Amino acid sequence: MAEPPAAASPAPPASFTTATAAEASLHRSATAQHEQAAEAAVATMLHKISQYVAGEAELSAEDYRLLEAMNLAVADRYSAMADFSSGLVAFAERLQVKCDEIVPHLSRVDELEEQVSALEAAVQQLDQYSRRLETKFQELAS
Secondary structure, three states: OOOOOOOOOOOOOHHHHHHHHHHHHHHHHHHHHHHHHHHHHHHHHHHHHHHHHHHHHHHHHHHHHHHHHHHHHHHHHHHHHHHHHHHHHHHHHHHHHHHHHHHHHHHHHHHHHHHHHHHHHHHHHHHHHHHHHHHHHHHHHO
16 A cells, blocks of 8 residues: 655745744844954954054064164274274384383483492592591691
């Protein structure tokens, strides 16, 4: 025997399909609104991220400009110090040359000092001798 065909599911009532269609339409509308809100949020987020990245890049560029200015200032300062140092080296070399020129004269000054000391000793002896002579002449004259 053949089995009776399976009973087809009964058709939903007309009020149910209209309500379902309205709900589906509302659901699509709400989904579209959520998608638009999400897209707007994503666009805002991307805009803010791009502003942040641009700010960070500008900050890095400003740091590099500051570093460049500092490097130039230090280079100028080192250049001035190098010029000053080379001037000191030249001055020290001139002083060394003068010192080398003076050394032989210093030994001559030492010799002259010894001779002056010897002459002073001779003058003192002559002065003492002349006083003794004067004393003897005064004794003879008196």
